[in-house]
Amino acid sequence: MNSSALDEESPGRWHMLALLALTLVASMTTWFSASAVVPQLREEWGLSANAAAWLTIAVQLGFVCGAVVSSFLNVADIVSPKHVILGGTIGAATANGLLELAGASDTGIVLRFATGFFLAGVYPPALKLMATWFRRGRGVALGILVGAIVLGQSMPHLINGLGGLDWRMVIYVTSALTLMGGLIAEFAVREGPFPFPAARFDPTQVWRVFANRGVRLASFGYFGHMWELFAMYAWFLLFFSEALTARGDAVGSAAAFATFAVIAVGALGCWLGGILGDRWGRTRTTALMMAMSGSCCLLIGLLFASSTWLLLIVGLVWGFTVVADSAQFSAMVTELADQTYVGTALTLQLAVGFILSVATIWLMPLIADAFGWRWVFVFLAPGPALGVLAMLRLKSLPESDRLAGGIG
DSSP: OOHHHHHHTOTTHHHHHHHHHHHHHHHGGGTTHHHHTHHHHHHHHOOOHHHHHHHHHHHHHHHHHHHHHHHHHTHHHHSOHHHHHHHHHHHHHHHHHGGGGTOSHHHHHHHHHHHHHHHTTTHHHHHHHHHTTOSTTHHHHHHHHHHHHHHHHHHHHHHHHTOSOOHHHHHHHHHHHHHHHHHHHHHHOOOOSSOOOOOOOOTTHHHHGGGSHHHHHHHHHHHHHHHHHHHHHHHHHHHHHHHHHHTTOOOTTHHHHHHHHHHHTHHHHHHHHHHHHHHTOHHHHHHHHHHHHHHHHHHHHHTTTSOHHHHHHHHHHHHHHHTTTHHHHHHHHHHHSOGGGHHHHHHHHHHHHHHHHHHHHHHHHHHHHHHOGGGGGGGGTHHHHHHHHHHHHHHTSGGGGGSGGGTO
């Protein structure tokens, strides 16, 4: 029986996709919860610019450590994904909620690290779980899931932009949403009709993942993508605020709403990226999106002193394209990796990518001090440029025949 017929026998797949998307929208709100309220925390905790950066960096580092531990233990392959998701959301919601008691940056950074550590138990298992429902259309399905993650990450900026809310309320709301996401996964989502082979504990899989040439190139593309993505997400709020201030405009909630829009529009980008990945090819789609987002890195600084609306339009194009390719890198891994250890491969790819994102998040304020916020994003452009080269190389190899049903 071919995969098309099998797909037609899983009528619940779109319902499961909707539930998993809701899970991720809710669960990932804790990712940028502290970043969204940095202006308030600066006043209350006396945060330096460096400490403010570490509130975001700590989440990335925590995610990396959680992902490395999960990869070594093969957690995403030997434990039911929905159980892993529930455990991750309970841990993340708790660590995020305790931020209200921190009182200072040192404790806050530790709690943000813990939040990221537990979120590593949410993202990769959700991707693997969704892949059990889709063979055809996997790019669209994973694109919708990553779009849900993007939307969840943007929500703290919307909550903060509404104004009149104490920063503690932002923390409370995001913690409650994260816990709700885990409960949805545990009690409403089930594994699909295309399960991956049963796995046993094998720590050597960590070293074998990148020995696979196709997975290695797909991951190189992802690493270029990650060099750009989270630094843009973490610092666009301050970039846009500085642009408004340079014009003598009041910042108010404008920067928070603009940042929400720029990040949230990426959810639509993930959906379109999924459609193109399935119909036009994953390698071509990812190369195109990285070329466009890399161009925005170079262009947006030139428009720093232009009209607010023009700056926002370029920001929206950037937000759309910067993440439109993200799910396709995950889809490539599910198609190219050892099928018994897909969860381990996904988790390890994410771990290395997030290590790179830590470096660029940390570098941005240093570059801004040297060159000003106007030119800070130019330094992100080499990442997507190298990612494009990796995708063009993968397209030229026989491994690309296994992508998107042979489209590449």
